[in-house]
Amino acid sequence: MRETTLEYAKKLDENDALNSYRGEFYMQPGTIYMDGNSLGLLSKRAEQSLLTTLDSWKKYGIDGWTQGEHPWFYFSEALSKMCAPLVGASEEEVIITGSTTTNLHQLIASFYHPKGKRTKILADELNFPSDLYAIRSQLALYGYEATDHMKLVESRDGHTLDEADIIQAMTDDVALIVLPGVLYRSGQILNMKVLTEAAHEKGILICFDLCHSIGSVQHELDEWGVDFAFWCNYKHLNGGPGSTGGIYVNHQHLGQNPGLAGWFGSDKEKQFDLAAQMTPAPDAGAYQIGTPNILSAAPLFGSLEMFEEAGIDAIRDKSLKLTDYMMYLIEEELCDYSFTIANPREEERRGGHVFLVHEEAARICKALKEHHVIPDFRSPNGIRLAPVALYNTFEDVWNTVQILKEIMKEGTYKRFENKRDVIA
Ligand SMILES: Cc1ncc(COP(=O)(O)O)c(C=O)c1O
Ligand SMILES: Nc1ccccc1C(=O)C[C@H](N)C(=O)O
CATH class of the missing domain: 3.90.1150.10 (Aspartate Aminotransferase, domain 1)
Known part of the structure; x- marks a missing residue:
């Protein structure tokens, strides 16, 4: 009792x-901290991994890119390997990069290809507004008005979404779906497996914002067949304010050119050829753009180690x-x-x-x-x-x-x- x-x-x-x-x-x-879903607290291990990174800068200068405990040239990939189990993916499918919003921009720019009748992006009215702003601006790049190209699923009670309503909105004019894994206000978990199955039955790609689910609930993105996902690492993963985010691209979609290209998306062996023509990395690393924010990613080594362990x-x-x-x-x-x-x-x-x-x-x-x-x-x-x-x-x-x-x-x-x- x-x-x-x-x-x-x-x-x-x-x-x-x-x-x-x-x-x-x-x-x-x-103080009683009840806000780890907005900004997770600093752990001693995260602090230590940041200090270790600063130490590499002190000791090695430019050679920190290839030397030290976590050489910066492979930093994002090393973190992706640690993060992949948290989303149920293989390490090639994950890249620690960017921020939630820039990562959504990258995914839409890379995988939203309006064709014929299929031109709409389906989202929901309860999602974090930054996602909706990003979708609207990506549509505008095609000259589309959000009023007729962004479909928003409505909530019946103002707090939660009904999966049946979302599935009903998956009509044959929808090219891409963007939904939260966990809603930022009500904390509702959407059934990502069921929604992915339904989307694929209708020939639609589906993408999840995992900001409020990563580090809090389990994910099996590969098993569910989710196409793409993106997230931040500063909430449940305790990576620190503005900590570098993450992208997941299902292996079926790897190999497609990034919509927003930059030299850090290159094949690592080729990057310093500095060729005018980019050779993208064969894995999710291709969706990186510029030089990684090393100091904003560094605390994640210590933090993710705790998730691996616990x-x-x-x-x-x-x-x-x-x-x-x-x-x-x-x-x-x-x-x-x-x-x-x-x-x-x-x-x-x-x-x-x-x-x-x-x-x-x-x-x-x-x-x-x-x-x-x-x-x-x-x-x-x-x-x-x-x-x-x-x-x-x-x-x-x-x-x-x-x-x-x-x-x-x-x-x-x-x-x-x-x-x-x-x-x-
Ligand atoms: C669900 C969700 N999406 C997007 C964002 C925006 O993230 P960022 O500011 O890191 O781009 C947040 C929080 O800020 C969020 O909770
Ligand atoms: N990035 C921030 C910067 C400042 C203050 C809050 C945030 C949040 O992340 C809020 C969060 N997205 C939320 O779910 O409301």
């Missing part, structure tokens, strides 16, 4: 197989327990305060965070911060709380709900304006 006591939370922590990892992260004393299955298992426990406490303790849990409940449909809806959400988040609990607010009325498997405890979850209860009971949130800050 679950209990609402602190002792029960402590007991859950004692039985947590991952509890040794918390000590590897920099946590501010007295294993995504154990991480997902604990994440589910944390969010389950959080929802239980919210229902038991906050039932008088008009919160709605707007994330899906089922394990197959629930990502790594809890999404609470409340009319006063903006100022409740400000009050939480004042009490040293870090959530994020998503306009107009959402609070995201992400208890992260590698560094949050069940006691953190218990304390978060108790603090939230106190804020609601005392009404201390009323001292703030119900309006978001510049960065919410």
